[in-house]
Amino acid sequence: MSGDRPHVVFGAGQVGRALSARLAGLGLAVRVVSRHQPVALPDGVDWRAADAKDPDAAADAAKGATVVYQCLNAPYTNWPELFPPLQRGVLSAAERNGALLVSLENVYGYGPTGGKPMTEDLPLAAKTVKGRTRAAMTEELLTAAERGRVRIAIGRASDFFGASVTETTLGERVFANALAGKRADFLGNPDLPHTYSYVPDVAAGLATLGSDERAVEEVWHLPGPETVTTREVLELIGGEVGHPVAIRSVPTLALRALGLFNPMLRALAEMAYEFEEPFVLDTSKYQSTFGAAGTPLAPAIASTVAWYRSRTGTPNSPQEGPTPWPASESTPPPPQTPVAASAARTPASGSDPSPTPPPESGSSSRPSPRSAIKA
Numbered sequence: 001m002s003g004d005r006p007h008v009v010f011g012a013g014q015v016g017r018a019l020s021a022r023l024a025g026l027g028l029a030v031r032v033v034s035r036h037q038p039v040a041l042p043d044g045v046d047w048r049a050a051d052a053k054d055p056d057a058a059a060d061a062a063k064g065a066t067v068v069y070q071c072l073n074a075p076y077t078n079w080p081e082l083f084p085p086l087q088r089g090v091l092s093a094a095e096r097n098g099a100l101l102v103s104l105e106n107v108y109g110y111g112p113t114g115g116k117p118m119t120e121d122l123p124l125a126a127k128t129v130k131g132r133t134r135a136a137m138t139e140e141l142l143t144a145a146e147r148g149r150v151r152i153a154i155g156r157a158s159d160f161f162g163a164s165v166t167e168t169t170l171g172e173r174v175f176a177n178a179l180a181g182k183r184a185d186f187l188g189n190p191d192l193p194h195t196y197s198y199v200p201d202v203a204a205g206l207a208t209l210g211s212d213e214r215a216v217e218e219v220w221h222l223p224g225p226e227t228v229t230t231r232e233v234l235e236l237i238g239g240e241v242g243h244p245v246a247i248r249s250v251p252t253l254a255l256r257a258l259g260l261f262n263p264m265l266r267a268l269a270e271m272a273y274e275f276e277e278p279f280v281l282d283t284s285k286y287q288s289t290f291g292a293a294g295t296p297l298a299p300a301i302a303s304t305v306a307w308y309r310s311r312t313g314t315p316n317s318p319q320e321g322p323t324p325w326p327a328s329e330s331t332p333p334p335p336q337t338p339v340a341a342s343a344a345r346t347p348a349s350g351s352d353p354s355p356t357p358p359p360e361s362g363s364s365s366r367p368s369p370r371s372a373i374k375a
Contacts, residue, residue: 006031007210008062008099010052010090011071012038014165015104018203019069020045026207033061052089055096062093067210070103077263080133087137095150101141102210104202105156107281108271109135115192115278120156120219120285128270145217153209154219155202158281162199162300163307169275170196170233175308178234178241183248187255187268188275190230190247195281197224198300201293208290215290221283225297230275236298240305252276 007023009016012034023030024042031046032038041047050061052072062068070090074082087103094101110118111126124135138154145152161170173185205222209215231247238245256269287293 004029005064005066006046007067007069008033008065008093009069009071010034010058010062010093011069011073012036012041012047013071013073014160014162014199015202015206016069016071017041017164018162018199019071019206022200022203022207023210026211028211031062031065033058052093053085055089055092058089058093059096062097062099065094065097065099068094068097068099068101069206069210070101071206077267079267080129083133084137084140087140091141091144091150095144099150100210100216101150101152102206102215103141103152103154104206105138105154106134107156107158108133109138112273112277115280117278117280117282118221119282120221130267130271151216153215153217155206155209155222156219156281157197157202157205157222157224158195158279159197160199160202161196162304165199165304172308174234174245175237175304178237178245179305179308181243183246184234184237185248185250186230186275187250187272188252190234190249192229192275193227193278193280194230194233194275195224195227195279196233197222197281198295201225201295201300204293205286208293212290220286221281223283223286223292223294224281225294225300227280228297233297233301236301237305240302 006029008031009020009023010033012020012032016032016034017038020030020032021042024045029046030042030044031048032041033048033050033052035049035051037047037049048061050057052058068090070087072083072086072090073079074086090103091101093099107118108128108131109124109126110122111124111128111131113122124138126132126135141152141154144150159170160168161175166172166176169187177184201224202222205220209220234245234247252269252272255265255272258265260266283294
């Protein structure tokens with residue numbers, strides 16, 4: 001991979017920005033491509049305007065690239081219709097420039113696993129609309145690689161959290177609510193193990209896939225914090241904000257009923273299974289190849305709380321907001337033992353998605369139930 005040719009990142013959302021900063025920190029030439037100019041980019045990072053749905057515009061924006069990174073996303077309610085054309089444009093840009101394509105994916109394509117940890121060799125057996133779309137997009141990349149059109153490396157991650165990550169299940173309706181003394185809004189059962197992906201780890205993993213030849217022609221689960229239950233995540237957040245954080249759980253049946261009238265809630269409801277069984281991402285393949293790389297959960301949570309605190313400027317004070325979802329408040333039970341990444345083969349990192357995320361949002365961000373209700 002040539003050192004003088006740029007690494008081109010399609011997407012200036014939560015992962016795209018973090019990835020461009022990571023690559024620039026490695027001393028690489030970096031270019032970001034998005035429809036709209038980002039508010040801020042690291043010093044020395046170039047920017048080009050292009051709509052990735054236009055293959056010619058995408059190819060021109062990626063001119064000279066040695067590696068192209070696909071970090072785009074589409075609005076959640078129109079994800080199956082709008083996301084595939086974005087990927088095709090980025091795929092074409094990599095192919096026409098002779099660049100390696102590193103594509104960020106979520107884990108929708110696997111579908112329910114009955115609580116079994118997700119490994120890269122699982123079949124793409126999803127039955128949901130978004131899951132089938134994700135699986136078809138993956139097959140499109142694999143087919144292009146098999147036919148010799150492009151070299152690829154695929155990195156998959158779970159639900160995002162971190163600084164600047166707001167419209168996800170572990171976003172504003174958890175961290176900002178906690179700082180404001182409110183209950184955290186969640187889907188499903190908070191006492192099940194659930195892998196959450198820390199965006200700086202996702203960015204670091206993608207940078208590795210784009211710079212290490214061992215990553216090429218493979219699928220990788222990106223590294224991240226240890227997997228614990230959602231309730232244990234809340235306990236760590238409570239320790240940072242200085243008081244316990246209660247949970248306001250959104251009943252799945254209520255979500256599905258309201259989804260009959262609300263497209264966003266309907267889109268969320270079909271993926272509710274992820275919070276109704278253990279949802280554990282196994283990153284052992286990545287770690288055994290490239291070494292341990294995930295940030296421990298406690299400092300990742302502390303860093304995220306610090307960002308929310310600096311953003312609000314009013315730590316632990318009530319904030320204005322819509323009326324919370326009417327559900328019973330649950331109280332924290334005794335702490336449980338974390339699921340070790342090595343023993344239970346759990347990872348954490350990355351999918352897709354925000355009630356109306358811009359096309360540059362990151363592949364694993366999912367709208368929070370509360371933000372969906374706002375929509």
